[in-house]
Amino acid sequence: xxxxxxxxPQPLPARxxxxxxxxxxxxxxxxxxxxxxxxVVFCGACIYLFRHAHEPAxxxxxxxxxxxxxxIPGVIQSVINGRxxxxxxxGLLFLIATPIAxxxxxxxxxxxxxxxxxxxxxxxxLAILLYSLLGSGIGS
Amino acid sequence: xxxxxFTAVVAVVSFVAGFLGALTGLGGGVVLVPxxxxxxxxxxxxxxxxxxxxxxxxxxxxxxxxxKEGFSNIRIGMFLEIATTFGALLGxxxxxxxxxxxxxxxxxxxxxxxxxxxxxxxxxxxxxLPPDPLATRLRLNGSxxxxxxxxxxxxxxxxxxxxxxxxAGALSGLLGIGSGAVKVLxxxxxxxxxxxxxxxxxxxxxxxxxxxxAGVYLSRGYxxxxxxxxxxxxxxxxxxLGSRILVKAETKSLRLVFSLVILxxxxxxxxxxxxxxx
Numbered sequence: 001x002x003x004x005x006x007x008x009p010q011p012l013p014a015r016x017x018x019x020x021x022x023x024x025x026x027x028x029x030x031x032x033x034x035x036x037x038x039x040v041v042f043c044g045a046c047i048y049l050f051r052h053a054h055e056p057a058x059x060x061x062x063x064x065x066x067x068x069x070x071x072i073p074g075v076i077q078s079v080i081n082g083r084x085x086x087x088x089x090x091g092l093l094f095l096i097a098t099p100i101a102x103x104x105x106x107x108x109x110x111x112x113x114x115x116x117x118x119x120x121x122x123x124x125x126l127a128i129l130l131y132s133l134l135g136s137g138i139g140s
Numbered sequence: 141x142x143x144x145x146f147t148a149v150v151a152v153v154s155f156v157a158g159f160l161g162a163l164t165g166l167g168g169g170v171v172l173v174p175x176x177x178x179x180x181x182x183x184x185x186x187x188x189x190x191x192x193x194x195x196x197x198x199x200x201x202x203x204x205x206x207x208k209e210g211f212s213n214i215r216i217g218m219f220l221e222i223a224t225t226f227g228a229l230l231g232x233x234x235x236x237x238x239x240x241x242x243x244x245x246x247x248x249x250x251x252x253x254x255x256x257x258x259x260x261x262x263x264x265x266x267x268x269l270p271p272d273p274l275a276t277r278l279r280l281n282g283s284x285x286x287x288x289x290x291x292x293x294x295x296x297x298x299x300x301x302x303x304x305x306x307x308a309g310a311l312s313g314l315l316g317i318g319s320g321a322v323k324v325l326x327x328x329x330x331x332x333x334x335x336x337x338x339x340x341x342x343x344x345x346x347x348x349x350x351x352x353x354a355g356v357y358l359s360r361g362y363x364x365x366x367x368x369x370x371x372x373x374x375x376x377x378x379x380x381l382g383s384r385i386l387v388k389a390e391t392k393s394l395r396l397v398f399s400l401v402i403l404x405x406x407x408x409x410x411x412x413x414x415x416x417x418x
Contacts, residue, residue, distance in 0.1 A: 020210050027207035030200040030347070038197070038376055045369045049144060057146035057366070062183040064361030071359065088365035089358075092193050092372070096354045098200050099347040106218060117279070121218050125348065128225040132232070133355035 022109035026102050033098030037091045044087030051084060072139050100129050143366065150180065151370035158198060158378025163385070164395045165339065166258055166402065168375050169195045169317045173247060174405040177418060182367065184240045184247075184418055188316035189362030192350050194375035195318045199347030201376055202383050212340035213282045216295065216333065220326075221345050223302045224309030225352040231313025232353035236360055244413030247315050251406025254321040258399040269332060274298045284337050293334050301331035313353035318346040 068074040069089050078086025103126050110118040133139070141149075153175055154168075161168025169191050176187040206212055235243065275281055275295040283292040295301075304326035311319040320342060327338035357363055412418045 020207075023207040023212060023214055026214075027203045027205075030203040034197055034201045034376065038373060041369055041373060044365070045147075045373070048366065048369070049147060052366075053142065053144035055143050057141050057143045059180070059182040059186050059364065059367055062185045065364060066361075069363075069365060070361050085365035088369045089363070092358070092363060092365070092368060095193060095196050095200075095372070096351050096358070099196060099351040102200075102203075103218075103221075103348060106214070109214075115279075118215060118218060121222060125218065125221045125225055128222075128229060129348070129352055132225075132229050132352045136356045136359040138355050138359040 022106070022112075026105060026109075029105060030098055030102055033094060033101065037094035037098070040091030040094060041088050042091075044084045044089075044091060047082070047084030047087060049084075071137070096133075100126070100133075103129060146180075147366070147370045150176070150367070151374040153179075154194065154371045154374025155378040158194070158375035159382040160378075160394070160398050161375075162198070162202070162379040162382025164258075164398045166254065166395070166398055167318050167320045168198065168379060170251065170254055170320070171402060171405055172371065172375070173316060174251065174409050176367075176371075177244070178405070178408055178412065184243055185235075185362050186364050186367055188235065188243070189357045189364065190316075190368040190371040192316035192354055192357055193363060193368045194372045195312075195316065195350045196347045196354060197372050197376040198379040199318065199343055199350070201380055202343055203347070205383060206340040206343055209285070209340070211284045211336045212344055213280070213284075213333075213337055214341075214344075215278070215282070216280050216327075216331075216337075217341045217344045219278060219280065220302065220305045221348050223305040224312065224345055224349040227306040227309025227311075228313035228349050228352035229356075231310040231315075232356035233313075234310075235314045235353075236356075240418050241413045241416050243315065244409050244418040246311075248406045248408075248410035248413055250311060250315065250317070250319070250321065251402050251409060255399045255403040255406060257321050257324065258395060258402070269294045269296060272296050272298065282337070284334065291334075293332075293337070296332040297330045301326045304330060309349050309352070312346070312349050313356075316350075316353075316357070318350070320346070 068078040069085060075086055075089045075093060079090050103122060107119055107122045110122055157168040157171050172191045173187045176182040177184050271281060271294040275298050280295040283290040304322060308319045308322035308326060311322060323342040327333045327342060328335060
């Protein structure tokens with residue numbers, strides 16, 4: 001393999017290192033979020049399977065989920081009621097939240113690097129994500 | 141089938157899909173929806189909801205391993221996420237309005253395209269491309285560790301790549317997949333980003349893109365806990381294992397087999413879509 005030929009116009013080495021450090025922190029954040037949500041889903045699965053193991057499984061016809069599995073307050077209420085499927089949905093909500101948290105933390109990272117353009121880009125992405133979540137009626 | 145049998149079989153199938161998807165680099169999500177609809181007779185809307193959740197899990201789960209190597213470019217990722225999240229919103233909006241047979245047909249074409257792309261040789265690695273003024277302004281150019289020290293690269297054709305990523309996001313929101321095939325088209329072919337950088341950066345973006353449509357799917361009742369649970373846990377476990385043994389395995393013949401599977405599933409989805417079986 002030939003060596004690197006093009007002179008590096010950018011990034012400066014210091015910035016590249018900062019970027020990398022931010023990414024390592026974010027990567028670990030994502031992994032923790034996924035493991036947490038997988039653990040919650042698994043707990044919910046145990047309760048659900050214990051109670052419903054021998055019922056017939058049928059997903060041929062689309063009915064749509066009841067509101068207790070469709071909204072954040074509904075999911076929380078169903079977890080309080082000790083429902084396994086409510087706990088699974090809670091784990092899935094954590095899972096959806098992990099990439100959103102990653103975007104939110106990126107804003108801090110770019111702000112520390114005083115990169116205003118990318119703070120703005122990240123805010124746009126975060127706004128789209130929050131609009132999708134809140135605009136979809138999941139919060140009510 | 142009882143709930144227990146269904147959960148066990150779907151978990152095993154999802155595990156294998158996630159494992160092969162990670163090992164071949166073709167992604168497991170793309171085969172899940174056809175497998176669930178064709179063999180388990182799951183309504184395509186439930187299948188898409190479950191697949192979307194598993195896409196977030198694999199993307200976020202693999203991120204820590206990828207970033208350690210220092211290939212991914214966080215600025216390219218964030219800039220293109222503006223396009224993919226907008227696209228994902230549009231896709232999720234469309235998904236609730238178009239008939240399921242049309243979803244199956246679009247899915248079929250995406251599968252055929254993925255199979256075709258996986259057999260195509262990669263574009264030659266870029267060397268000494270001139271810096272593009274827009275990419276420079278957006279600070280997208282970067283460097284990554286190569287065998288002989290850091291190698292820098294200059295990103296090309298930013299508007300084309302941005303537009304294609306919007307399409308990738310829309311497909312992701314519409315079909316509940318990572319749409320890796322379109323992302324490769326945008327990042328490798330149009331923007332000429334080195335392969336290692338584009339793969340790891342697109343992995344990062346897939347989770348954020350899927351999160352943009354997941355809220356819509358959940359609130360519309362497309363995410364069934366009983367189905368999403370075995371799919372998400374199975375795919376996550378399979379892909380984590382697959383990415384761990386990725387370095388040692390000889391993947392060439394495996395890639396061929398997996399792309400044939402994708403091809404067959406694509407034809408089946410087209411058939412089912414055109415004959416109104418979905």
